Amino acid sequence: MTDEATFSWGHAALRVDFLIDTQRRVRIVGLGPDSPVVPSDGLPLVEVLVAGHGRWAATERVIGTVFGERLAYQGHEESREGEWLCLRVDLADPDAGLTAEVHLRTPEGVGAVQSWVRLANGGEQRLVVESVTSMVLGGIAGGGDGGADGGVAGLDVWHADNEWLAEDRWQRRALREVLVDMNFGRLLAEARSSFSRTSQGTWSTGRHLPTGALTARGSGRTLMWQVENLGGWRWEVGEYTGVAYLALLGPTDRDHQWRQALHPGDELTTVPAAIAIGASPDGGDGGDGFAEAAAAMTAYRRALRRPHPDHTALPVIFNDFMNTLMGDPTTERLLPLIDAAAEAGAEYFVIDAGWYAGAEGWWDTVGAWEESPTRFPGGLIEVVDRIRARGMVPGLWLEPEVVGVRSPLAEALPEAAFFRRDDQRVVDNGRYHLDLRHPAVVAHLDGVVDRLVADYGVGYLKLDYNVNPGPGTDLHGGSPGAGLLAHQRALLDWLDGVLDRHPGLTLENCASGGMRSDYAMLSRLQLQSTSDQQDHYRYPAIAAAAPAAIAPEQAASWAYPQPEFGGEENAFALCNALLGRIHLSGHLDRMTPEQRALVADAIAVYKRIRTDIPAAVPFWPLGLPGWTDPWIALGLRGAATTYVTVWRRPGEESAAEQTLPVPHLKGRDVDISVLFPQDTKSSIGWSPAAGELTVQLPVVGTACLVAMG
Secondary structure, eight states: OOSOEEEEEEETTEEEEEEEOTTOOEEEEEEETTOOOOOOOOOOSOOEEETTTOBSSOOSSSOOBHHHHHOEEEEEEEEEETTEEEEEEEEEETTTTEEEEEEEEEETTOSEEEEEEEEEEOSSSOEEEEEEEEEEEEEEOOOGGGGGGTTGGGEEEEEEEOOTTOOOEEEEEEHHHHSOOOOHHHHTOOOOOOEEEEOBTTBTTSSEEEEEEEEETTTOOEEEEEEOOSSOOEEEEEEETTEEEEEEESOOHHHHOOOEEEOTTOEEEOOOEEEEEEOOTTSOOHHHHHHHHHHHHHHHHHHHSOOOTHHHHOOOEEESIIIIITTOOOHHHHHHHHHHHHHHTOSEEEEOTTTTOOTTOSSTTTTSOOOOTTTOTTOHHHHHHHHHHTTOEEEEEEOTTEEETTSTHHHHSOGGGBOEETTEEOEETTEEEBOTTSHHHHHHHHHHHHHHHHHHOOOEEEEOOOOOOOSOOOTTSSOHHHHHHHHHHHHHHHHHHHHHHOTTOEEEEOBTTBTTOOTTTTTTOSEEEOOOOOOTTTHHHHHHHGGGTSOGGGEEEEEOOOTTSOHHHHHHHHHTTTTSEEEEOSOGGGOOHHHHHHHHHHHHHHHHHTTTGGGOEEEOTTOSOOTTOSEEEEEEEOSSOEEEEEEEOSSSOOOSEEEEEOGGGTTOOOOEEEEEOSSOSOEEEEETTTTEEEEEOOSSSEEEEEEEO
16 A cells, blocks of 8 residues: 555544554544544554564553554454444554454444454464554644644643542642653654553452543543443553553553453453544633533443333432441331331432341351341341332342352352452452352342242442552453453343343342443443432532433432431521432431421422433533532533522532523523522522623532533
């Protein structure tokens, strides 16, 4: 091939432009609704690190691999699967026999694209893969104010730290703060480092979110991404040829002890990753561009997940755990709670941890999932029957992937049913970890779920995951990371099987709250617990930020009003969940009639607005919240009505009035009202010309939900 060639693929909301250079290497040179084809010396379509071949330069980055440059274009094919437009680009290295199929797909009308890669060894020699990208995008420039720096100086990077009880802590930083300007144009060299985030062990979001973004400060154009794996992942932003690049990967050797041997005829498939695109509607503030990218990613997440009635019904769930029974349920404690939850308007009642254990303790004896006769003298069915009699669907808590070290299952299951490393069972916090590749494990867990559905009529399972046993299992002779990925794919298959057998069953994703909040899990499971945070004044920072990483109708936040709280404090706690999914808790059975009426009012308001949530997209009038911000706001933009929850938290001194930009309503006369709490000291105002909502909350520790339409 002596001349460069180009081709494009996509639809009106998303177009991808490809360049095939004279050596038949393929690059993405345009991404957006109207991206031009611009010749580029950017990065290969796939970067593959193979043992014994390495990279072209000494670097900590995942780019610059020998095989990445050698994989040559063989052809491409377009297809369609329902609403998804699909593209496959074929690459090959004829010398080594390594081939790569790069798969891209995008939902019609959505500005987002998903990508994954299938590698195959068609040669005669064994190849050991140490990392392979799911998506690589180069040539990202800040534009406008990039200046002589080639555009990197005009870019901001968004990233989110995660921690138990402190999830979704987003930060926006100038990319030049983390990528030092070393004047590579004069040095005739390239950087060796990057700005990256990775997971650790089996918690996909135990340290960071697999989601991030780049915003061009001048135009507001934003690229948002996510890696879709429940274990190892890496995303990396760096500088290459004077502009930025983005690489998205699943597990790697350096980060996760993942290596995959490909014998002749073997193949592997990477985990999926996705990029969404947003631009500031007025070409101004990059924060608007972030909201537009989040809207596109939200639409993509909705297209990605398996259909389920919960996604549109959004039933109100009462769970007995948080700040209430805390893992110590009994018939005596549950019956009055069930009655109070029903009176408040709950539609599901979930019995959380502890229902299966007696005096022996419920932490390191888990595994059999049989009811405790000491907790339920009349049988668990007595409690479940009360739940149904009060018009609610019963639910139970499970932690299916673990077996306690004191559980009979620890001896009954074969050794190959457990994670092992260096010929020893992996133990974490008093639990062994099951390996769902083993048929005995699948048979055991299928039996548990089918029994609970048949015997108790359970319609909801809260699936928790409170361990992080490290890089994985080397039981079958491979790397621990490869064993972990295989187990996790088997887990996803098991979840699909459960929902295939029980299509009306609702499954909640929980891992000590939000420690496994990823779209490998959320493409199957209906809800995500956003946190285990017990302080209702800290929760707004989590609840408001969650929709950047989770579709609002899947983001379940706790609302735990208490009898010892005053009315304003209970209203604050209830506001934490009104623009997502409600996990109602608290000692409702001990409340006064006035307190119960306030809870019932909040639930009634939620039931009026919940039909709008499944199609609404998030925005942040005050920006994504800081952990200690005194004022926080989350908005949902619906087709006819916009909703905004506003919190004024105790602590730092703050003004009693806050102005909130709502740019998509600028220039419009809209009706505004406080939906909850109705008896409030708050006052609101609207300026159509400025596109600004003014909220006054004279008392700290108060909140309100506003409707605009």
